[in-house]
Amino acid sequence: MRPDDRERGAMSTHSVNPPQPVSLSRRGLRERLGSELSFVPVALGLVALFVFFAAESDVFLTSRNLNNLLVQATVTGIIALGLVFVLLVGEIDLSVAATSGIASVLMAKLVVDADLPIPLAVLSGVLSGVAIGAASGRWITLIGVPSFVVTLGVGLVLNGIQLLLLPNTGRYNLLNTGVERLAATYVSGLAAWLLVLSGIVAIACLRLADLRDRKAEGLPTSLLGSVVTPTALIGGAMIAILLFLEGQRGLPMPVILFALLLGVMAYLAGQTRFGLHLYAIGANAEAARRAGIKVERIKIAAFAIAGGMAAFGGILAASRILGVSVSSGGGVGGGALLLESIAAAVIGGVSLFGGRGRVVGALFGALIIATVSNGLNLMGVANEARLIVTGLLLIVAVSIDRGIEKAASHG
Amino acid sequence: MAHEPDAPILSLRGVSKSFGGVKALTDVSLDLVPGTVVALVGDNGAGKSTLVKTMAGVIRPDRGDYFFEGRKVHHSGPAEVAAMGVQTVYQDLALCNNLDAVQNLYLGREEVGPWWTGFRLKRARAERRSKDVLRRMRLDSIALDRNVGAMSGGQRQNIAIARSILWEPKVVLLDEPTAALSHSAAAQVGKLVRDLAGQGLAVLVISHDIHHFVLDNTDRIEVLRLGRNAAGFDSSDVTGEQVVNAMVGGNEAINAAG
Ligand SMILES: Nc1ncnc2c1ncn2[C@@H]1O[C@H](COP(=O)(O)OP(=O)(O)OP(=O)(O)O)[C@@H](O)[C@H]1O
Numbered sequence: 275m276r277p278d279d280r281e282r283g284a285m286s287t288h289s290v291n292p293p294q295p296v297s298l299s300r301r302g303l304r305e306r307l308g309s310e311l312s313f314v315p316v317a318l319g320l321v322a323l324f325v326f327f328a329a330e331s332d333v334f335l336t337s338r339n340l341n342n343l344l345v346q347a348t349v350t351g352i353i354a355l356g357l358v359f360v361l362l363v364g365e366i367d368l369s370v371a372a373t374s375g376i377a378s379v380l381m382a383k384l385v386v387d388a389d390l391p392i393p394l395a396v397l398s399g400v401l402s403g404v405a406i407g408a409a410s411g412r413w414i415t416l417i418g419v420p421s422f423v424v425t426l427g428v429g430l431v432l433n434g435i436q437l438l439l440l441p442n443t444g445r446y447n448l449l450n451t452g453v454e455r456l457a458a459t460y461v462s463g464l465a466a467w468l469l470v471l472s473g474i475v476a477i478a479c480l481r482l483a484d485l486r487d488r489k490a491e492g493l494p495t496s497l498l499g500s501v502v503t504p505t506a507l508i509g510g511a512m513i514a515i516l517l518f519l520e521g522q523r524g525l526p527m528p529v530i531l532f533a534l535l536l537g538v539m540a541y542l543a544g545q546t547r548f549g550l551h552l553y554a555i556g557a558n559a560e561a562a563r564r565a566g567i568k569v570e571r572i573k574i575a576a577f578a579i580a581g582g583m584a585a586f587g588g589i590l591a592a593s594r595i596l597g598v599s600v601s602s603g604g605g606v607g608g609g610a611l612l613l614e615s616i617a618a619a620v621i622g623g624v625s626l627f628g629g630r631g632r633v634v635g636a637l638f639g640a641l642i643i644a645t646v647s648n649g650l651n652l653m654g655v656a657n658e659a660r661l662i663v664t665g666l667l668l669i670v671a672v673s674i675d676r677g678i679e680k681a682a683s684h685g
Numbered sequence: 686m687a688h689e690p691d692a693p694i695l696s697l698r699g700v701s702k703s704f705g706g707v708k709a710l711t712d713v714s715l716d717l718v719p720g721t722v723v724a725l726v727g728d729n730g731a732g733k734s735t736l737v738k739t740m741a742g743v744i745r746p747d748r749g750d751y752f753f754e755g756r757k758v759h760h761s762g763p764a765e766v767a768a769m770g771v772q773t774v775y776q777d778l779a780l781c782n783n784l785d786a787v788q789n790l791y792l793g794r795e796e797v798g799p800w801w802t803g804f805r806l807k808r809a810r811a812e813r814r815s816k817d818v819l820r821r822m823r824l825d826s827i828a829l830d831r832n833v834g835a836m837s838g839g840q841r842q843n844i845a846i847a848r849s850i851l852w853e854p855k856v857v858l859l860d861e862p863t864a865a866l867s868h869s870a871a872a873q874v875g876k877l878v879r880d881l882a883g884q885g886l887a888v889l890v891i892s893h894d895i896h897h898f899v900l901d902n903t904d905r906i907e908v909l910r911l912g913r914n915a916a917g918f919d920s921s922d923v924t925g926e927q928v929v930n931a932m933v934g935g936n937e938a939i940n941a942a943g
């Protein structure tokens with residue numbers, strides 16, 4: 275017997291009543307701003323920043339500067355991308371910057387000292403990040419200690435190990451090792467167009483598959499709303515970026531890698547069972563447990579993803595600045611890199627209280643931070659002002675987060 | 686099945702459970718028989734929810750045995766108990782406020798695509814079935830894609846009830862399913878409960894509404910007092926007064942107070 279048959283039986287006495295029309299009362303705008311549209315305010319903020327800086331500086335909107343801006347956003351963005359998973363289950367990882375540092379140093383050591391092929395060295399670095407994240411996650415779920423304390427400790431331990439791994443000079447030079455190509459490669463012309471088009475096709479196919487499924491079940495569908503509009507918006511943004519950067523040297527590899535990771539992570543969090551369980555745990559871990567969800571395992575996986583992404587971000591940073599040193603990974607305590615990664619996720623609408631926000635928020639958050647720093651730089655504002663503005667942005671973002679959380683629990 | 690029709694499908698024997706110094710349950714036994722509705726009543730803190738959670742596999746008792754279909758079971762947790770066919774509506778509802786109705790109804794039992802899709806959710810089928818079950822519960826006004834956090838208390842309670850009957854259960858445990866419901870909605874649940882028993886399910890329902898809901902809709906009444914079995918009645922030959930007296934300790938309590 276299928277569940278439907280049982281329901282029909284159990285409810286047979288009710289079905290004599292004339293069926294009422296299915297309510298068309300959709301979720302309100304406020305509710306959607308709390309979930310799938312959570313990045314809209316920050317996207318609008320980004321537009322405002324662009325308008326402001328474009329008015330203040332002639333250089334800001336040049337393709338060379340936008341290229342710089344995008345590349346600046348990638349490292350923070352990739353680390354924030356992984357952090358989103360940990361935040362969604364209601365935890366935090368304060369060791370991501372340190373993880374990015376130690377993974378890049380490990381990669382460099384393997385390339386310089388052990389002559390390992392670069393792909394293997396990069397893979398080892400990323401896996402070390404995954405292992406660090408998984409170990410923290412295991413400890414946190416096993417002992418039941420707050421994640422911010424454990425990962426703070428882990429971060430310091432990693433900082434120490436990073437110093438031990440570095441040679442006496444305190445630095446590995448990566449110039450002419452081949453690692454620099456990871457960040458310095460550009461994809462242009464036909465290849466770039468093919469990349470962008472395949473991205474658009476992938477999105478359209480996923481949307482169309484959903485539409486077909488809904489049709490097959492006799493559910494209301496909207497080709498315009500569920501396929502054309504989202505595909506056109508995302509595709510349009512991708513083509514716009516491509517057209518802008520074509521004028522320069524093409525698509526920088528870090529930006530391509532970030533976009534790929536963003537796509538994969540957004541799919542994972544938004545379309546899969548694993549992703550749904552992240553949200554469920556973040557909202558009500560006990561309910562998730564009673565529903566049979568393996569809460570510990572999923573939390574550990576979230577920490578492992580954060581660790582792996584942080585490691586990859588660190589390796590990309592090392593490739594960009596052609597070396598690793600004491601200050602890789604933001605230096606002791608993670609410094610600005612740690613704060614900016616957390617800020618990127620939170621500014622992007624991912625809640626520190628768990629269960630709320632979208633992966634794409636990491637993109638917008640990282641872009642905001644990069645835009646502020648890039649724009650203020652062009653205006654000739656000193657570094658300390660940049661720190662102050664970023665710090666204030668973070669405070670504003672968590673305050674808004676708290677406001678939404680309050681509104682959600684009282685409404 | 687070798688199992689006899691009138692034999693209990695789910696039994697607890699001699700269950701005890703303490704939380705630190707608090708003895709929530711002491712040597713409690715309870716039988717649920719297919720086709721009958723059992724009311725579990727008792728004062729606040731009598732141990733009703735603890736007993737339901739024990740049956741649902743959420744709480745592991747300190748002592749006592751769990752029998753299902755005549756066999757002693759050592760389950761690993763709520764998922765295994767649910768897989769045996771025991772569904773529960775918890776007093777706190779156990780809903781995820783950030784998920785919509787469909788996602789809550791299917792939580793932990795999502796239909797997904799093959800591994801190479803990363804176990805992609807199959808939303809459309811779940812949505813259609815959810816729509817069907819809600820329509821049969823006459824809950825058409827609930828929008829399936831609204832977060833349950835934005836719903837009223839009664840709507841949330843109905844979602845939790847719908848979830849429990851969506852999966853062909855053999856036993857349904859309802860912990861105060863009518864607490865937030867209007868009079869007519871509560872009557873609706875009473876009818877649902879009797880329908881389920883009519884289908885051959887074993888139903889346990891907790892309610893404080895002795896005079897109406899319990900006497901009207903149940904076959905047996907089991908009374909818990911201070912974590913112990915205090916009394917058991919057939920609903921047809923007992924008055925509300927008798928039940929309430931058993932709950933609060935009847936004449937003894939009055940004498941003790943005087
Ligand atoms: N998780 C827990 N930790 C500590 N004590 C608990 C816990 N759960 C229940 N108790 C205690 O066990 C006793 C029984 O609680 P229980 O929730 O089972 O009562 P109840 O009969 O369901 O009451 P109500 O009618 O108020 O729902 C109470 O004294 C309560 O404080």
Ligand SMILES: [Mg+2]
Nearest residue numbers: 733734735776
């Ligand atoms: Mg209770």
